[in-house]
Amino acid sequence: MRSIVKKSFMALTGIGLLGFLIAHLSGNLLIYAGPEKFNHYAEFLEANPLLVPAEIGLLVLFFYHIYLAITLTRENEAARPIPYQQRKTNGESTFASRTMIYTGTIILAFVIVHVYMFKFGAKKNNGQMVLWELVVENFKNPLVVAWYVIAMITLGFHLSHGTSSVLQSLGIIKSDWRGGSRTIGAIIGWAIAIGFALMPIYVIVVKPTGAPAFATSASSASALPAAAVPNEAGQPK
Ligand code: HEM
Secondary structure, three states: OOHHHHHHHHHHHHHHHHHHHHHHHHHHHHHHHOHHHHHHHHHHHHHOOOHHHHHHHHHHHHHHHHHHHHHHHHHHHHHOOOOHHHOOOOOOOOHHHHOHHHHHHHHHHHHHHHHHHHHOOOOEEOOEEOHHHHHHHHOOOHHHHHHHHHHHHHHHHHHHHHHHHHHHHOOOOOOOOHHHHHHHHHHHHHHHHHHHHHHHHHHHHHOOOOOOOOOOOHHHHHOOOHHHOEOOOOOEO
C-alpha cells in the first residue's frame, strides 16, 4: 500500500478513535454526578446490544491505527538518508510531531492498564454495579493519579498533532494554513486531555463521598468488601 494511502487510513482511524474519546469523556462526566447516576449509566451501556459490536469496531480501529503507525515510521526511517538526531528541523516539525510513536506507545501502555483496571476490574458486587466506587477508590491513590496525569499530558501532545494532521490530510484546512490546523489541533487535543486529567485530580482533591468507606488500601479495590453494597435506601451499609 502506498504511503499516501496509509496516511489517509491513519487519519480516518484517528478520527474514529477521537470520536470514541469524545464520547467516553462525555459519559465519564457523570463521575461528578455521583455513584447513582454513573453506575446507572454503566448498567445502561452494559445492557446495550450495540456495545459488543462497538467494542470490536474500536479494537479493530485501535490496532489498525497502531499497525499503520509502525509501518509508516519504518518507511520514514528507511527513506531518511541521515539519522534523525543529526537533522536540523526546518520549522515544519514540532515536539508533538517528532514524538508521535513514543507518545503513542505510552498511550498503548495506559490503555492496557486502564482497561484491566476498570473494564475487567471488580465493577460488580453481588450483582450490583459499583463502577463509580471502583474508579473513585483507585483515584484516591496518588501514584495512580500521577500516572493518569502523565499519561494525559502524553495524550495531549499526541492528539494535538494527530488532530492537526487529520485537518490537513483530509483537506479540512488548507495546507498553506499550517498554523491554523496546529492551533485547532492543539485546542481539541488539550481540551480532551485536560478533561480526562481533571477526573482523577477531582477525586484526590475533593474526595467525593457516596463511595463506601473501604477499610483497606487503594490496591484492595479489586476485592470490594460487602460494605460496598448499598442498602435499599441507596446508602452504603
Ligand atoms: C481519566 C479519565 C478516565 C476515566 C475516569 C475512565 C473510566 C473508564 C471506565 C470506568 C471504564 C469501564 C467502562 C465499563 O466497563 O463500563 C473505561 C473503559 C475504557 N476506557 Fe476509560 N477512562 C478514562 C480515560 C480514558 C482514556 C484517556 C482512554 C484512551 C486513551 C480510555 C480508554 C478506555 C477504553 C478503550 C475502555 C474500554 C471500553 C469498552 O470496552 O467498552 N479511557 N474507562
